[in-house]
Amino acid sequence: MAIVKVSPKFQVVIPKQVREDSGIKAGSKMDIFAYDGRIELVPIKPIKQLKASLPGLNTQIDRESDRL
Template identity: 35%
Template sequence: MSTTTLSSKFQMVLPKAVREHYDLQPGQVLQLICLPDRIELLPLQPASALRGFLKGPNNFEREQDQQ
């Protein structure tokens, strides 16, 4: 388990091991999830990063537009 300290300016540094494990990059946006007994950080990814995450054939058929 890694720890970090909150500075007087309310800033913190994520330990190098954590940054490397989650492949975090400078400028990456993290969402804060506030729970009753903890705070969780969730790295946000652009929607384009999700393209292709569902495996299998695309058998979606679109209905024809009505006139």
């Protein structure tokens, strides 16, 4: 676990190992929220990068049921 210090401007530096493990690069967008007394940062990934991330999900549309 890494420890970071909050600057006078309330900024923190994400440690290099955490950035590398999470795939965070300069300019990456993050979702931030408070949860159960802690702060969580979640990288926002482009929708194209999520393609095939849910194997077995049926993405076919049944056009017959749309006509009823």
